[in-house]
Amino acid sequence: MCTMCSSLAKRDGCFIAEWPYHVWRLAEDQTWPGWSILIFKKHVTELFELSPAERAMAIEEVAEASRLLKVAFNATKMNVELLGNQEPHIHWHIVPRRNDDPAWNRPIWSFAHAPVRLAPREHDAVVARIRRKLPPAPPSA
Numbered sequence: 001m002c003t004m005c006s007s008l009a010k011r012d013g014c015f016i017a018e019w020p021y022h023v024w025r026l027a028e029d030q031t032w033p034g035w036s037i038l039i040f041k042k043h044v045t046e047l048f049e050l051s052p053a054e055r056a057m058a059i060e061e062v063a064e065a066s067r068l069l070k071v072a073f074n075a076t077k078m079n080v081e082l083l084g085n086q087e088p089h090i091h092w093h094i095v096p097r098r099n100d101d102p103a104w105n106r107p108i109w110s111f112a113h114a115p116v117r118l119a120p121r122e123h124d125a126v127v128a129r130i131r132r133k134l135p136p137a138p139p140s141a
Contacts, residue, residue: 002043002087002088002089003087003089004039004040004043004087004089004091005043005089007023007025007039008023008039008041010025013026013120013123013124013127014026014027014028014123014127015127016036016127016130016131017131017134017138019061019138019139020041020057020061020138021040021041021054021057021058021061022038022039022040022041022058022061022062022065022092023038023039023041024036024037024038024039024065025037025038025039026123026126026127026130027093028115028117029115029116029117030116030117030118030123030126031102031108031113031115031116032095032096032097032101032108033073033096033126034069034072034073034075034095034096034126034129034130035093035094035095035096035108036065036069036093036094036095036130037091037092037093037094038061038062038065038091038092038094039089039090039091040058040089040090040091042054043089044089044090045084045088045089045090046084046090047082047090050090058090060139061138061139062080062092062094063139064135064138064139065092065094066078066080066094068130068133068134069094069096069130070096071133072096072129072130072132072133073096073098073129074098075096075097075098076097076098076099077097078094078095078096078097079093079094079095079097079107079108080092080093080094080095081093081094081095081107093108095108
């Protein structure tokens with residue numbers, strides 16, 4: 001089983017929310033505060049493998065997570081990345097970016113850094129900050 005599939009059922013401290021098409025988790029590395037991962041609930045590797053309806057609803061969830069993170073973290077710009085080279089399962093890295101972040105003019109992947117791991121209390125505060133912005137119903141409901 002792929003690591004993305006196995007993380008879908010985890011309800012640990014990184015879990016933020018479950019939506020109809022994705023499970024939303026906080027990234028372990030918080031060099032960019034609010035960095036999150038939306039994991040598509042069905043194991044597929046490419047967008048074109050989804051039906052048009054699935055694709056449209058998935059994008060709505062990605063857009064809503066991006067909007068919520070932009071507000072929660074006062075981001076200047078949102079980076080939304082669908083790569084899948086290391087984990088061939090559709091998952092989106094959603095990264096709030098600010099002018100004062102350590103790699104403002106570059107993709108996060110090009111910035112060598114030691115991952116920022118939060119203390120449990122700080123970690124829980126970031127998850128709570130995101131959850132406070134969640135609407136009562138998922139964006140694709």
